[in-house]
Amino acid sequence: LQENPLTYEGGGAVLADGTRMAMLANIGSAKDAEKAAAANADGVGLFRTEFLFLDREEEPTVEEQTAAYAAAFAHFSGKKVVVRTIDAGADKPLPFLTDADEPNPALGVRAYRTSWAKRSVLTNQLDAIAAAAQASDAKVWVMAPMISTVEDVEDFIGMCRERSIAPAGIMVETPAAAVTADRMLAACDFASIGTNDLTQYTMAADRMLGSLAHLNNPWQPAVLSLVGATCTGARAAGGDPEAFGDTANKPVGVCGEAAGDPALAVVLVGLGVNSLSMTPRSLPAVAKVLSSVSLEDAKRLAQAAVSARTADEAKDAVRAGLPILE
Numbered sequence: 001l002q003e004n005p006l007t008y009e010g011g012g013a014v015l016a017d018g019t020r021m022a023m024l025a026n027i028g029s030a031k032d033a034e035k036a037a038a039a040n041a042d043g044v045g046l047f048r049t050e051f052l053f054l055d056r057e058e059e060p061t062v063e064e065q066t067a068a069y070a071a072a073f074a075h076f077s078g079k080k081v082v083v084r085t086i087d088a089g090a091d092k093p094l095p096f097l098t099d100a101d102e103p104n105p106a107l108g109v110r111a112y113r114t115s116w117a118k119r120s121v122l123t124n125q126l127d128a129i130a131a132a133a134q135a136s137d138a139k140v141w142v143m144a145p146m147i148s149t150v151e152d153v154e155d156f157i158g159m160c161r162e163r164s165i166a167p168a169g170i171m172v173e174t175p176a177a178a179v180t181a182d183r184m185l186a187a188c189d190f191a192s193i194g195t196n197d198l199t200q201y202t203m204a205a206d207r208m209l210g211s212l213a214h215l216n217n218p219w220q221p222a223v224l225s226l227v228g229a230t231c232t233g234a235r236a237a238g239g240d241p242e243a244f245g246d247t248a249n250k251p252v253g254v255c256g257e258a259a260g261d262p263a264l265a266v267v268l269v270g271l272g273v274n275s276l277s278m279t280p281r282s283l284p285a286v287a288k289v290l291s292s293v294s295l296e297d298a299k300r301l302a303q304a305a306v307s308a309r310t311a312d313e314a315k316d317a318v319r320a321g322l323p324i325l326e
């Protein structure tokens, strides 16, 4: 047990030049929301909603969902909570929504795509999120996982607009979304990069297979390039660079595991992301390492990582520039 455990104070991680980076939490329940609030997270960057749906034979009612979302929002009064709509399929099968016999479930009808055949599960969920948001003081944002075309974006955003849900955005989890981010962001309000899936799909390596862990590594320069491409695309769509609060236009966050790795977090900031979202216990260490660099330092280290030959060389180059990690 550490005698002086690090804590995160809230109010954003402060870089050496005074730049503030919003530090958000990943949660999967109201209980997690309570813990995230206790850890001083500046908001929630990823609220995974699967907990309500898994191990069920039938869809939860709109009323049950509304109550569950409201219970989580209650811990973040006045703060941002980004709710992700249901991410079923692949590693999260659901008897009433997904097909158990797909040959390649990670490449199948998963996440947002399940709404093509059964639209009501997603629209019921959006009704519940809208009702819970209306009854809450939290700033509720909504995004869909596994988006790969502008048609996907327009379809999802249309459903949100019909319910006056705003801001409405997308997860960038496919290389397709990353390389067309200018058009994707032109059609929605924000993006959040899911580096876990973005890595799996960029490297064509199943994230469930331990034997492919060296490929399922967000330090892979190809993955980092796509993070950079997403930020560049967002700026082309009118996004504000170097605006780190809730007020940035077309903001890009990262909510995959990469955001909770202190050295990678520096790279993500240097690539131009507007916020980081992670498991609450990572907040103190990430904030501490960010405080040791200026935004210019982060940009320089990000360039070194993106242009490295290998994942190991990218990591070594960045760690060499972060003496605080020694």
Ligand code: PEP
Binding pocket: 046, 048, 087, 173, 193, 194, 195, 196, 197, 198, 255, 256, 257
């Ligand atoms: C991701 O893919 O990075 C992500 C945050 O979503 P999940 O891990 O739930 O697929």
Ligand code: MG
Binding pocket: 145, 173, 194, 196, 197
């Ligand atoms: Mg994902």
